[in-house]
Amino acid sequence: MSRVTLSRYLIEQTRSHNTPADLRFLIEVVARACKEISHAVSKGALGGVLGSMGTENVQGEVQKKLDVMSNEILLEANEWGGHLAGMASEEMDNAYQIPGKYPKGAYLLVFDPLDGSSNIDVNVSVGTIFSVLRCPEQHLSQNDALNEQAFLQPGTKQVAAGYAIYGPQTMLMLTLGDGVKGFTLDRELGSFVLTHDNIRVPETTAEFAINMSNQRHWEAPVKRYVSEMLAGKEGVLGKNYNMRWIASMVADVHRILTRGGIFMYPWDAREPEKPGKLRLMYEANPMSFIIEQAGGASTDGRQRILDIQPNSLHQRVPVFLGSKEEVARVTGYHQE
Numbered sequence: 001m002s003r004v005t006l007s008r009y010l011i012e013q014t015r016s017h018n019t020p021a022d023l024r025f026l027i028e029v030v031a032r033a034c035k036e037i038s039h040a041v042s043k044g045a046l047g048g049v050l051g052s053m054g055t056e057n058v059q060g061e062v063q064k065k066l067d068v069m070s071n072e073i074l075l076e077a078n079e080w081g082g083h084l085a086g087m088a089s090e091e092m093d094n095a096y097q098i099p100g101k102y103p104k105g106a107y108l109l110v111f112d113p114l115d116g117s118s119n120i121d122v123n124v125s126v127g128t129i130f131s132v133l134r135c136p137e138q139h140l141s142q143n144d145a146l147n148e149q150a151f152l153q154p155g156t157k158q159v160a161a162g163y164a165i166y167g168p169q170t171m172l173m174l175t176l177g178d179g180v181k182g183f184t185l186d187r188e189l190g191s192f193v194l195t196h197d198n199i200r201v202p203e204t205t206a207e208f209a210i211n212m213s214n215q216r217h218w219e220a221p222v223k224r225y226v227s228e229m230l231a232g233k234e235g236v237l238g239k240n241y242n243m244r245w246i247a248s249m250v251a252d253v254h255r256i257l258t259r260g261g262i263f264m265y266p267w268d269a270r271e272p273e274k275p276g277k278l279r280l281m282y283e284a285n286p287m288s289f290i291i292e293q294a295g296g297a298s299t300d301g302r303q304r305i306l307d308i309q310p311n312s313l314h315q316r317v318p319v320f321l322g323s324k325e326e327v328a329r330v331t332g333y334h335q336e
């Protein structure tokens, strides 16, 4: 069997689907950075990479050493590639402009450098989530400093999105807007190899993922939906549901891409002023693009996530994504 590496797949895309060459190079650079992060994560205590930095990010969350390292790896790898005008990250207060360069690259890269990092010290799968947007024309001129405004585009404008998952295997899941492909890192070859073609999320499911400890703080539609699932065969939904919660969005979404399910992180009343826990730009948008491209659905309970017009870089959002039928059900409950 001839192996299709990520590079070969991207070259084919350039030839047959007119994927721009600079987008192809950009994805290659991100994939290379993910290999480096995978290597750092896999070293664990041997590499002295576990534990916290003793700092907080802009959102007041404790930064792990690997959060900061992963962020630096992505910045350094992409800074001089020539394909970007700027980057934004969950771990940086402000948008990052590629220094001293004209003309600027055509794209913007947005990422959660290490998702699920609270799981690092207990050796559970974590990952890198990324999203690629076109830099709006007016921000490409020589004199215009790149600011947050350039990034505030709805998820429908993404030209590519993906995540790398660092688990028993390191995988890269990618969409260029034409389905979802899965690549597994072959460590001997040093390449991501296409192993999962045409990934589809089943439309129905009997598996849900939510942090149940927040149940008492949820809104009524979410309480209703989860209690109906818990009622099982004897309840109104007429079937037994299974529950999983890894507390790493990449790992929970990866399971859903593999065998279906619904993932929920709703608004809750612990911090009522926060719309949700997950970040629109770094987590919800790229994952929603991937899930939709695999035949699933994604909403904030009221509207399609990809249609939301962002108003700030670090904006948060409630998330309901996965198998179409279940996402439609819980979204419908919010509308009743």
Ligand SMILES: O=P(O)(O)OC[C@H]1O[C@](O)(COP(=O)(O)O)[C@@H](O)[C@@H]1O
Binding pocket: 061, 090, 112, 114, 115, 116, 117, 118, 211, 247, 248, 249, 250, 265, 277
């Ligand atoms: O600990 P909780 O509240 O269940 O939250 C888990 C969620 O938080 C996250 O870890 C947030 O991501 P970060 O690790 O990038 O901050 C998601 O991956 C996950 O779904």
Ligand SMILES: [Mg+2]
Binding pocket: 112, 114, 115, 116, 249, 283
């Ligand atoms: Mg995250």
Ligand SMILES: [Mg+2]
Binding pocket: 067, 090, 112, 113, 114, 115, 116, 117
């Ligand atoms: Mg993170």
